[in-house]
Amino acid sequence: MTTWVGRTAVEIAAAVREKRVTPREVVAEHLARVERLDARVGAFRVVRTEAALAEADEVAARGDLDRLPLAGVPVAVKDNLAVRGESLRVGSAATADTPALEDHVTVARLRAAGAVVVGLTHVPELCVFGTTEGVHGTTRNPWDPRRTAGGSSGGSAAAVAAGMVPVALGNDGMGSLRIPAANCGLVTIKPGHGVVPGGIGEGDWFGMSENGPLATTVRDARVMLAVLAGAGEADEEAAPGSLRVALSLRSPIAGVPLSTPYTSAARDAAGVLMRAGHQVRRADPPYPASLGVTSLMHWTAGTAVDAASLDPRLLARRTRVHARIGRRFLGRVRTGRAREELRDRLKPFFTGYxxxxxxxxxxxxxxxxxxxxxxxxxxxxxxxxxSPMTPPWNLTGWPAMSVPFGTLPSGAPSAVQLVALPGREADLLALAARLEELRPWRRTAPLE
Incomplete structure (x- = not known):
């Protein structure tokens, strides 16, 4: 008997299009894995068992089945994006437990491409922090259940890393895709601003938050990104030629040290790329000493906006404090001046790389x-x-990826980050694909 758990989204969609398997069979097998494993992982707030099976049958009956890039592919959706018929809780007791009337545009695009939403995944309250826990549950890293999966897209990342779905939808306001992807051994890309529709919370954290994919392969991430961007089919992978790569082992946030396992992973990845023909040099972007303060201002101010309409008595204390501090910075953040100054400071670095x-x-x-x-x-x-490595690229609005590379002493995955100027998502994906080809990673955690 062919099993579809553990297959990539691309493999599943091809089999469904060719009618070697039905969407119901694929979805049912993944739902069974959710039922078997999620008590240990805590990825899902809502599992849509009956609704997902009904939607799988609807996909099977579509007249355009043979053209759907995600035909029959089970997906999980982060619980800060609306799914029609399900409540949108954003990890909080302060939000309304009422069904959404419409899908978020990214969810609608996934469904239009043939994907089936099997559930909504846990987030920290208002998606503020880089750990995922709260009144609705705690999400663990499938590779190391003693530790958090990360956040704020922690539930989505854990669902993919545990093999409960092949891909998931999340978003990234200060690293919320890249942090859990790095913890859980996944590929993700935070696209540059405007590539994928936002509509996250009450204002996309002033345009810093971007929706994007979580996947186990670069090819799956590429296909899902194309769907989310409304581009239809993903472009075929193209060799980027010899790229100029800057290796930086410096924390953007002053005073935060980087541990040896992560710096070693970056050095090793640089060596792999150099041997593959890319030009690699050690070079640090000119991060300003004020970057930590700028990050905190924007991080807290984004929460202040999201919390403004909620009953503070129902928010966790850490969230209330975060929002209260952020209210002091709203005027300064809304001008956009600090972000523009950061872009002006960092952009010349990328003329050489x-x-x-x-x-x-x-x-x-x-x-x-x-x-x-x-x-x-x-x-x-x-x-x-x-997690000091991710915020600069939300502040600038430039594309950034997390790519699995190497392992930690515990056996859990390590990871590297790739960053480029706007419009160069294809270069990042191509470079990530080269790393995957030369140093393939184990795609899901050994839970069974």
Missing amino acids: DVLLTPALARRSPSAAPWHERGWLRNIAANTAY
Whole structure:
């Protein structure tokens, strides 16, 4: 008997289009895995068992089945994007438990491409932090269940890493795709601003938040990104030629050290790319000393906007404090001046390099613990200590990827980050595909 759990989205869609398997069979097999494993992982807030099977049958009956890039592919959706008929809780007790009337545009595009939504995944309250836990549940890293999957797209990342779905939808406001992808051994791309529709929360965190895919292969990420961007079929992978790659092992946030496993992964990846014909040099972007303050201002101000219409008595203390601090910065953040100054400072660096290569994280993720019950400062310290590499590229609005590379001493995956100027997503994907070809990774965690 052919099993479809563990297959890529591309493989599943091809089999469904060729009628070697039905969408119902594929979805049912993945739902069975969710039922078997999710009590240990905590990826899903809602599992849409009956609705997903009915939608799978609808996909099978479509007249354009043979042209659907995600035909019959089970997907998970982060619980800050509307799914028709399901409540949108954003990890909070303060949000309404009422069904959404319409799909978010990205969900609608996935469904139009033949995907079947099997469930909504856990997030930290209002998607603020880089750990995923709260009143609706705690999400663990399938590779190391003692530790958080990361956040805020932690549930989506854990669902893919556990093989419960081949791909998932998340978003990234300060690293919320790249952080959990790095923890869970997945490929993700935060596209440049405007490539994929936003519509996240109450204002996309001033345009810093981007929707994007979580996948186990570069090809799946490429196909899903094309669907989300409304581009139809993904472009065929093209060799980018010899790219100029800058290797940086410096934290953008002053005073945050990078641990050896992550710097070693970046060095090793640089060596692989150099042997593959790319020009690699050690070089650090000119991060301003004020970057930590700028990041905190925007991070807290985004939460202030998202929390403004909610009952503060129903929010966790760390969220209330985050929003209260952010209200002080709203005027300064709304001018956009700090972000424009950062772009002006960093853009000349990329005249000498096509791609920046860095560690994806500074250290392994924090423990899977009730961080939502702990103080604001403790959360800020834990988040900053392990994930300082991602915020600059939300502030600039430039594309960035996390790509699995190497392993940590625990056996969990390590990862590197790739960054480029706007419009160069194809270069990032091509470089990631080269790393995948030369240093393939284990695609899902060994849970069974």
